[in-house]
Amino acid sequence: MSGLSDKTLGKRLIDSPLLSILVFCLFIAGWEGAVRFFEVPKIVLPTPSAIAWSFWHGFDDDNLQWHLAVTMYEIVAGFVAGAASGLLLGFVIALSPLLERIFYPYVVAFQTIPKVAVAPIVVIWFGYGVASKVVITATIAFFPVLANTIVGLRSAPHDQIEMLVTYTASRAQVFRMVRLPQALPYIFVGLDVAIVLSVIGAIVGEFVGAKAGLGYLILQKNFNFDMAGTFAILILLSVVGVGLHWLIGLAQRRIVFWLDMSGNRVMGA
Amino acid sequence: MSQGASQKIVPMIPPNSAATLLRIAGLEKIYKAKDGIDVQALQDINLDIADGEFVSIVGPSGCGKSTLLKILAGTLERSSGTVAMRGQSLNGPSRELGVVFQAPVLLPWRTVLQNVMVPIEVQKHDRARSTAKAKELLAMVGLGGFESKYPNELSGGMQQRVGICRALVHDPSFLLMDEPFGALDAMTRETMNGELQRIWSESRKTIMLVTHSIPEAVYLADRVVVMTPRPGRIVDVIAIDLPRPRRLAMQNTPEFGRFVAAIRRHFSSEGVLDA
Numbered sequence: 028m029s030g031l032s033d034k035t036l037g038k039r040l041i042d043s044p045l046l047s048i049l050v051f052c053l054f055i056a057g058w059e060g061a062v063r064f065f066e067v068p069k070i071v072l073p074t075p076s077a078i079a080w081s082f083w084h085g086f087d088d089d090n091l092q093w094h095l096a097v098t099m100y101e102i103v104a105g106f107v108a109g110a111a112s113g114l115l116l117g118f119v120i121a122l123s124p125l126l127e128r129i130f131y132p133y134v135v136a137f138q139t140i141p142k143v144a145v146a147p148i149v150v151i152w153f154g155y156g157v158a159s160k161v162v163i164t165a166t167i168a169f170f171p172v173l174a175n176t177i178v179g180l181r182s183a184p185h186d187q188i189e190m191l192v193t194y195t196a197s198r199a200q201v202f203r204m205v206r207l208p209q210a211l212p213y214i215f216v217g218l219d220v221a222i223v224l225s226v227i228g229a230i231v232g233e234f235v236g237a238k239a240g241l242g243y244l245i246l247q248k249n250f251n252f253d254m255a256g257t258f259a260i261l262i263l264l265s266v267v268g269v270g271l272h273w274l275i276g277l278a279q280r281r282i283v284f285w286l287d288m289s290g291n292r293v294m295g296a
Numbered sequence: 297m298s299q300g301a302s303q304k305i306v307p308m309i310p311p312n313s314a315a316t317l318l319r320i321a322g323l324e325k326i327y328k329a330k331d332g333i334d335v336q337a338l339q340d341i342n343l344d345i346a347d348g349e350f351v352s353i354v355g356p357s358g359c360g361k362s363t364l365l366k367i368l369a370g371t372l373e374r375s376s377g378t379v380a381m382r383g384q385s386l387n388g389p390s391r392e393l394g395v396v397f398q399a400p401v402l403l404p405w406r407t408v409l410q411n412v413m414v415p416i417e418v419q420k421h422d423r424a425r426s427t428a429k430a431k432e433l434l435a436m437v438g439l440g441g442f443e444s445k446y447p448n449e450l451s452g453g454m455q456q457r458v459g460i461c462r463a464l465v466h467d468p469s470f471l472l473m474d475e476p477f478g479a480l481d482a483m484t485r486e487t488m489n490g491e492l493q494r495i496w497s498e499s500r501k502t503i504m505l506v507t508h509s510i511p512e513a514v515y516l517a518d519r520v521v522v523m524t525p526r527p528g529r530i531v532d533v534i535a536i537d538l539p540r541p542r543r544l545a546m547q548n549t550p551e552f553g554r555f556v557a558a559i560r561r562h563f564s565s566e567g568v569l570d571a
């Protein structure tokens with residue numbers, strides 16, 4: 028960690044974000060150069076500088092921050108609703124084999140329906156406002172959390188449960204002291220998948236019919252053949268997705284601290 | 297030869313007959329296997345253990361020692377036979393029991409101290425008093441100062457010692473130990489043997505110790521139970537009437553050597569490798 032470590036410059040470069048920033052800059056420069064050199068029409072592929080310009084002016088001309096706020100709200104609200112119900116049903120199913128036999132086949136059947144195909148119905152039911160987007164996002168975020176919660180709650184090693192039972196632990200104590208902590212890494216995998224899917228869910232909802240949001244804006248820009256503007260929003264969306272994924276990762280490292288605690292990786296692995 | 301050994305009559309009442317703590321009669325365990333070939337892990341186990349007695353169990357790998365301990369710990373169902381503790385049939389885990397498992401089985405999200413405190417939490421004993429006790433025990437096994445470390449920061453032998461503290465923290469009257477010192481070096485092992493002898497003589501706990509080391513079994517026990525595999529059964533119970541307290545130097549005496557040889561003979565005559 029400190030300057031005392033005997034890491035070579037090469038290794039330190041690999042560990043720092045410098046390398047990926049460098050690659051990014053080279054990529055952007057190559058893109059800009061290639062589009063200008065080959066005179067690619069901007070309706071096909073805009074230059075990075077045009078995208079940046081469009082992005083910069085988007086805040087004044089298109090009220091980009093408002094659309095961003097709407098989409099963010101849909102993503103977060105849908106994610107929270109979907110993840111919470113996935114967790115809840117996951118707990119119920121993992122604890123009761125009977126309820127699993129009753130409900131799980133329907134859950135899987137529901138999951139196999141493409142949410143994109145359901146979106147128009149949801150929009151008709153819940154309207155063109157944010158409510159329909161929240162619902163669509165929630166249905167998409169729900170399943171990965173549910174599936175991982177069930178697997179996680181069943182992943183506790185037999186010998187850990189046996190150890191607790193030997194000390195006369197009750198079912199509730201076994202759940203709290205072993206099953207739940209063992210499930211957390213799985214639950215975080217589910218949350219991570221769910222948050223990324225939530226971004227998709229919100230945009231799909233807006234594509235079907237909306238009055239605001241980044242998806243709505245993309246449709247408008249596309250309609251006007253404004254490729255640079257479309258690209259600017261796409262980049263903004265991926266920044267949103269990466270940021271949310273990073274937040275989940277941050278919480279995961281805090282809460283499931285014991286998994287990558289030692290920091291001593293196996294050499295050659 | 298082996299016939300003679302297996303037909304030797306196992307004394308039902310221990311020689312230093314105090315009150316019987318545990319009575320095992322006709323105990324059998326058959327594991328149902330997925331491949332259809334069931335395993336008879338224990339066959340006709342009969343053993344009485346007196347209150348305050350120290351019993352060692354030796355036997356080659358796979359002869360059912362862990363199986364026996366799990367049944368006594370109340371987490372594994374027996375196929376037939378009876379197990380009674382103070383005359384009461386044993387039908388599950390007991391608060392009087394402390395168990396050291398063959399693997400340490402620590403919870404990775406708990407610190408060393410929190411791991412030791414598991415029985416206290418489960419059984420809702422007084423926390424403040426037990427914390428002091430837990431720290432005392434950790435110091436005794438040479439882990440003072442490691443209270444706030446996590447299990448994956450410890451060596452295998454250190455983890456096993458945490459498991460030993462966890463088995464003792466709620467002051468159980470009956471201690472089941474499955475290979476507790478297997479992961480320790482010879483020197484630490486001797487120290488731990490000394491501590492175990494001291495704990496036993498001071499607290500008058502009943503201890504059942506599974507070990508692969510015949511000298512260790514003889515050194516610590518009032519009686520050594522000898523088991524052989526396929527099917528797992530008791531072939532001999534040898535009373536060790538060496539005077540107490542025992543010192544390490546005792547291991548070099550001819551009497552000690554005779555006990556070790558008597559036990560070892562069972563394994564060579566059964567054609568089983570000495571563990």
Ligand SMILES: Nc1ncnc2c1ncn2[C@@H]1O[C@H](COP(=O)(O)OP(=O)(O)OP(=O)(O)O)[C@@H](O)[C@H]1O
Pocket residue numbers: 327328329335336337355356357358359360361362363364398528
């Ligand atoms: N869960 C299980 N399912 C099926 N068979 C088992 C199971 N546990 C143990 N056995 C079988 O029971 C026999 C006794 O196993 P046990 O673990 O009691 O042996 P052991 O004497 O403790 O051996 P070791 O000294 O290697 O720990 C073995 O033959 C093993 O294959």
Ligand SMILES: [Mg+2]
Pocket residue numbers: 361362363398474
């Ligand atoms: Mg064993």
